[in-house]
Amino acid sequence: MFNLALSETNKKLINEYRLKRSQFLEMMRRSWRLILGVVLFSIFVSFVLTLILPKKWEASATLQIAKLPSLAGDITSVEAPLQSIENINQIGFKEKILNDLQLPTQKGQDQRSDILLDTLIASPIKNKEWINISVSAYSQQDALKSIQTAISELQAMHAPMTTPSKDRLSQELQTVNHILSIINNNISALNHQLSRGRAYSAATKLLQAKESRKRALQLQQAQLNTHLALIDELATKPIYPINNPDKQTFPNRIVFLILGALLGLLSGIGIALWKDKK
DSSP states (O other): OHHHHHHHHHHHHHHHHHHHHHHHHHHHHHTHHHHHHHHHHHHHHHHHHHHHSOOBEEEEEEEEOOEEEOTTSOEEESSOHHHHHHHHHSHHHHHHHHHHTTOOSSTTSOHHHHHHHHHOEEEEOTTSSEEEEEEEESSHHHHHHHHHHHHHHHHHHHHHHHHHHHHHHHHHHHHHHHHHHHHHHHHHHHHHHHHTTOSHHHHHHHHHHHHHHHHHHHHHHHHHHHHHHHHHHTSSEESSOOBOOSSOSBSOHHHHHHHHHHHHHHHHHHHHHHHHHO
């Protein structure tokens, strides 16, 4: 008995659904011109908006955060990527960039400043010790200049953390080069003595000692050069070339037209339903 009542209820609901669907389709058939007109008008408005709205371009870059290698082989980050992200997203960092670009640092004074303050943002990259940084501008050139300035500012923040080590290694390399120069001169003089047959035994032993010292210094020289090159290789810098496409990112004409068509369709159906009820 219960199943029979439930079956009757289901049939009633199905019949009501079919009736409403039939009524809706009939309304659509009667009002298709109205709906089409609203859709076309909405598409036209969307197209006009793509022409009059201010155009925006975007530039972005993937950066590695500087690491400092030691002669023992250890490598430590000068700053955690999340800390770099926090620094970039702070208003103080953005104001430094605006100063470098010779733009006002207060909002509402220049639209170029406003868009940089609103859109410059850094974010982490999953499973990588890299960060992504992006910014928008009202021209492709301004977007590129803004991202380059932001990168330079971050590099300037990290440089003091590696400069002492680089200076110490450079000074040590300079000393090694100076000693090598002296030893090379000594070796040349000893070879000259040997060629003339003077103090052969003593000169040979001294020459061997100088050659051994030279090889040790050359190894140290190579290690220092490699270490300095590694510091530069691990510095804060873009991993890939800066992404600065020619095509504007806003307004996207295709997206605007699709949204316009959808909005027009919904509006047209809504108007048709309202008129049908009257």
